[in-house]
Amino acid sequence: MNATTITVPQADPGAGYRAQKAEIDAAVARALSSGWYILGQEGASFEKEFAAWQGAGRAPGARDMRAVGCANGTDALMLTLRGMGIGAGCTVVTVSHTAVATVAAIEMVGATPLLVDIDPDTFTMDAEELVAVLADPPPGLPPIRAIIPVHLYGQACDMDPMLAACREHGVMVIEDCSQAHGATLGGRKVGTMGDAACFSLYPTKNLGALGDAGVMSTEDAALADRIGAIRQYGWKERYISDGVGVNSRLDEVQAAILRVRLPLLDAANARRGQVAAAYDAALTQGGRIAPPARRIDAGHVFHQYVLRVPDRAALMARLRAEGIASAIHYPAPVHLQPAYRGRTPLGPAGCAETARAVGEVMSLPMFPELTDQQVEHVCGVLRRL
Numbered sequence: 001m002n003a004t005t006i007t008v009p010q011a012d013p014g015a016g017y018r019a020q021k022a023e024i025d026a027a028v029a030r031a032l033s034s035g036w037y038i039l040g041q042e043g044a045s046f047e048k049e050f051a052a053w054q055g056a057g058r059a060p061g062a063r064d065m066r067a068v069g070c071a072n073g074t075d076a077l078m079l080t081l082r083g084m085g086i087g088a089g090c091t092v093v094t095v096s097h098t099a100v101a102t103v104a105a106i107e108m109v110g111a112t113p114l115l116v117d118i119d120p121d122t123f124t125m126d127a128e129e130l131v132a133v134l135a136d137p138p139p140g141l142p143p144i145r146a147i148i149p150v151h152l153y154g155q156a157c158d159m160d161p162m163l164a165a166c167r168e169h170g171v172m173v174i175e176d177c178s179q180a181h182g183a184t185l186g187g188r189k190v191g192t193m194g195d196a197a198c199f200s201l202y203p204t205k206n207l208g209a210l211g212d213a214g215v216m217s218t219e220d221a222a223l224a225d226r227i228g229a230i231r232q233y234g235w236k237e238r239y240i241s242d243g244v245g246v247n248s249r250l251d252e253v254q255a256a257i258l259r260v261r262l263p264l265l266d267a268a269n270a271r272r273g274q275v276a277a278a279y280d281a282a283l284t285q286g287g288r289i290a291p292p293a294r295r296i297d298a299g300h301v302f303h304q305y306v307l308r309v310p311d312r313a314a315l316m317a318r319l320r321a322e323g324i325a326s327a328i329h330y331p332a333p334v335h336l337q338p339a340y341r342g343r344t345p346l347g348p349a350g351c352a353e354t355a356r357a358v359g360e361v362m363s364l365p366m367f368p369e370l371t372d373q374q375v376e377h378v379c380g381v382l383r384r385l
């Protein structure tokens, strides 16, 4: 590795803090001065505000959206599975091309993950394979009770065929929206199509805290109530555990920070879109590497801007020599990582596209605070490819 100074980082959560420093500092001071640090007024207000943002724009007459905050995105998935009664003796279908957290959450509740392949253009769950697996589940597995489609890199999965198949087979749909806060499909926000949605609020996500945080949303008020209890020892009433729970709470300082950021999320996503459009144009001029595929009717929020490049190492080195950082999301599929290899069931397609993608994907710098000069510097290199 050479010693070139990086002038364009791949991600920069510190830039997000500096851009809103005065508001965030004031919110943190307010939370600290309140004398109440966990599951208080800030958390309750964030849940209301997030639910309102998430639920906005749905069809008239839609049920109220509820949101429940928790410690992180992995726990949001784990709590949602538990709240639905999914655990040992259940199979949950997801993909291997995702953050390992998606699969870890399934195993945290004792359920069996079944990993299906991805569509090579969008890197999201192959809807045809999912439909086939639900119609004819692989032998030897417990019954399939839920699927977790992951709206990867900021783009919605091909939800309609999957929703129809899940409805037909009585299977729950938990959308993993950890990379897609605010993404849409046919005008519907991701997270409003399935039975529940889970969001990581990790600092680099489209909506990020300055520490760990997560949230889930649903129109099912009873499910939200159960999850609200499970996240704190199963309490409905203080000190009385109605059910068995865990500790996965949202703290007040993070909630206060998230309340500053939520109203800025749509504009931040729009800025990501501008950066993506500039990269698209530069790549088209360069002519050697295709811009990322956009699903028709999808509002992509570009958590990552991901290229497919057979000679990835060479391009990453060339960018680095120009002071531009890049990253790989993800270098290994979950089913080939040491903790999962050889024991995680795969769908009939055997994850061939997943295996091909991990050798080719690379992520360009992408965060809303990228300056026009930084974007232009990256574009200059892309035009010369």
Ligand SMILES: *Cc1c(COP(=O)(O)O)cnc(C)c1O
Pocket: 072, 073, 074, 075, 098, 099, 101, 102, 150, 176, 178, 179, 200, 201, 202, 213, 214
């Ligand atoms: C980040 C992420 C998670 C996990 O979130 P944490 O807050 O790190 O627990 C889960 N799923 C996906 C797709 C993610 O990108």
